[in-house]
Amino acid sequence: MDALCSMFTHALRSKVLIGVPLADFGRKCNLYYADDLLVLSLGGLEDLRIIKLMLYIFEGMTGLAMNFSKTCLYASGRDSLPDPVAANTLSCARGILPVTYLGIPISGRRPRRQDWEVIITKISRRLASWKVRFLSLGGRLTLVNSVLSAIPTYWMPLFKVLCWVIKKINRIRRDFLWSGTDIDHPKCRLVGWKTLCRPREFGGWGILDLQCFNQALLGKWWWKFMSDASWGAANVILFNYGIQRWNMFPRLSGRVSFF
Numbered sequence: 001m002d003a004l005c006s007m008f009t010h011a012l013r014s015k016v017l018i019g020v021p022l023a024d025f026g027r028k029c030n031l032y033y034a035d036d037l038l039v040l041s042l043g044g045l046e047d048l049r050i051i052k053l054m055l056y057i058f059e060g061m062t063g064l065a066m067n068f069s070k071t072c073l074y075a076s077g078r079d080s081l082p083d084p085v086a087a088n089t090l091s092c093a094r095g096i097l098p099v100t101y102l103g104i105p106i107s108g109r110r111p112r113r114q115d116w117e118v119i120i121t122k123i124s125r126r127l128a129s130w131k132v133r134f135l136s137l138g139g140r141l142t143l144v145n146s147v148l149s150a151i152p153t154y155w156m157p158l159f160k161v162l163c164w165v166i167k168k169i170n171r172i173r174r175d176f177l178w179s180g181t182d183i184d185h186p187k188c189r190l191v192g193w194k195t196l197c198r199p200r201e202f203g204g205w206g207i208l209d210l211q212c213f214n215q216a217l218l219g220k221w222w223w224k225f226m227s228d229a230s231w232g233a234a235n236v237i238l239f240n241y242g243i244q245r246w247n248m249f250p251r252l253s254g255r256v257s258f259f
Helices: 002-013 045-062 084-090 113-128 137-148 163-179 210-227 232-241
Strands: 030-033 036-039 099-101 104-106
Touching: 002 030, 002 036, 002 045, 045 084, 113 137, 113 163, 137 163, 163 210, 210 232
Parallel strands: none
Antiparallel strands: 030 036, 099 104
């Protein structure tokens, strides 16, 4: 992957590829981390032809081939559906956002109710596969902490979880803890939920507080924004919205992206 990334970078510096302008910080044609590579393009046909040619060259060098029959082209911005000529150039199908990638919905909008319902349904289905009548209260507590609390955390570093979603998930976790899978007939709850979410050293059971955890994960992005001057995304944010790196409560216009 490093070799392919170097090929794209060299093509951009040689002005073979146009790439995408990133404010006043030059142009970019690829982003990569580990085995994942994101190729950026404005969608020009000449750019797409060169990208496809470079992939074929990489295949000849390494034997790693891209399966275009399993590839889908997506577009963002005003046109939600990619140009058919562009798709034909890459010999791939056209797709429309949103799309789910590695369990995360990719779109230019906030997650809608039906997106969050997927998480809630996934948690509810997990309950049906457990033989809870053989589990003690301690066993159910372990499942709440290690499974039910872990399912929504995959979204939390990227999206602010809505209050109604947290309430529904908390209700499922709470009823399962006290009643098992028979959540339609909950038993008496002996301790308040907020108390159970406290750390053990403060009298709780160490159950994950989803709202606080969500805020902490989102706050890590702000910390990275303030502390890492080399972070490319921070430079784009500074340019687009004209804010200072040290200002934690900037006044943003209505055109700001929800991300």
